[in-house]
Amino acid sequence: METNIFQYGFIVKGLLGAIFASITAGLAGTYVVSKRMVFLSGGITHASFGGIGIGYFFGFNPVVGAAVFGIISALGVEYLSVRQKIREDSAIGILWAFGMAIGIIFIYLTPGYTPNLMSYLFGSILTVTNADLIALGIMSLILILYFGIFYRTILYISFDEVFARTYSSYVNIFKYITTSLIALTIVLNIRMAGVVLVISLLTIPPNIAMLFTKVYFKIVVWSVLAGFVGTATGYAISYFAGIPVGATIIFTLVIIWVLAKGLSQLILKISKVRNIAII
């Protein structure tokens, strides 16, 4: 009986985790992929590890430390590349490794055993707390509202910043808010997929969606769906096979991407054949 209740809670947790992860990653990921910020997002992810280390050392929630580090590094890249004229990819490379270095130093200095360190690196649903789930749920809501209310403003700034500046004085504010929200999304999803793998959670679903549509709004919808299928399936496989959940989710998503790629090629071929037949 006890096992059943345990299993039930486990399934609910996994399901909610999959739903929230796919909503947040789908919304943030479409923005990241469309705007070609994948490398920046990778930098944010790894830089946030510094916050995790500091959290361990000073004994507060590492996710909070990671969130602070994530946002600072996201805005720091902008500052270094725009104000200090450092090449953006170099700035990302510096902050990426600097965050990791801080994390490693502080975890080393933390006395005794560091619990759940592996779960931050590679993700684990077992260590996801209710608070983590609630945070991810709130983040889903914030992102839906933010992208829902400001859809066109965000879309147009991201498509053509120079033109957007001719009618809006809010371009920079929107850029900073969006980048910060993406940093937060990444950090909250670290619990699911881990520092090393979380970037794929953002990039694979939009790439699956883009095989079938090139319209921003539709990419978001299909990303969330593809993300959910991949995350839930990966989670189930990892549960039954007893293998790490983060890695299984990413593996599943890549398999879906490969299958989708094949399917889109097939659709293309069929429509060509049909066109020829009509002619």
Next chain:
Amino acid sequence: MAHLFEMHSLSASYGSFTVLEDVNFIVNESDFIGVIGPNGGGKTTLLKLILGLLKPSEGTIIFNNDVLNGNRIGYLPQLSTGDVNYPVTVTDIVLSGLMIQKGIISRMTSSDKMKASKVIDELGLKDLAGATINELSGGQMQRVFLGRAIIGDPKLLLLDEPGNFVDATFENDFYEKLKELNNRMAILMVSHDVGTISSHIKSFACVNKNLHYHPSHEITNDDLLSYGCPIQLITHGEVPHTVLKYHTK
């Protein structure tokens, strides 16, 4: 004739580098002005000042209320400003021209969408309304961005190097379209390519740190005599030519 804007002793600089100096320039309602001059001469800076993207270091720019109310300035930037691989449709791009009059929380109404499809039809892009930008040719993109610039019914249309879009077949149509638009809005067209500037342009402004305005592009006999010797342009064919007067300053 109402002035759309007036620039008085306007200077602009980037840091310590002065790009424009003591510019006096008035644009009227039905003007079609070609802004010409060498690269780095300050043509784009002039547009930035009009758009409010750059604050003048000295002098003033005074807009007519009609232009200011609702930000009635349409702008066709150089092609390079938008990401041509971005997942955005032709209709969405044209609609973005209405953002000038809308706030940051903007819903496009069905009348906005009607307006967009009317502009898209007008520019001969009907079949491409749902296409994404990377499916278009250079000339089609130019028309889409022109649509974005004119959907809000601007009083003043600014064009930055429209000749950069390579689509010879559409070039003529494009200038015809501008001529038609000139009936309801003033046009300021920047070009470094003086050789192929449209014959519909009514007057010229030469920008090279200073601005010299040439009210008309017709050269009279008196103008020719003022050169001090009889001059003659030698050319083949029937290409119309424009000879501008020497700058007096």
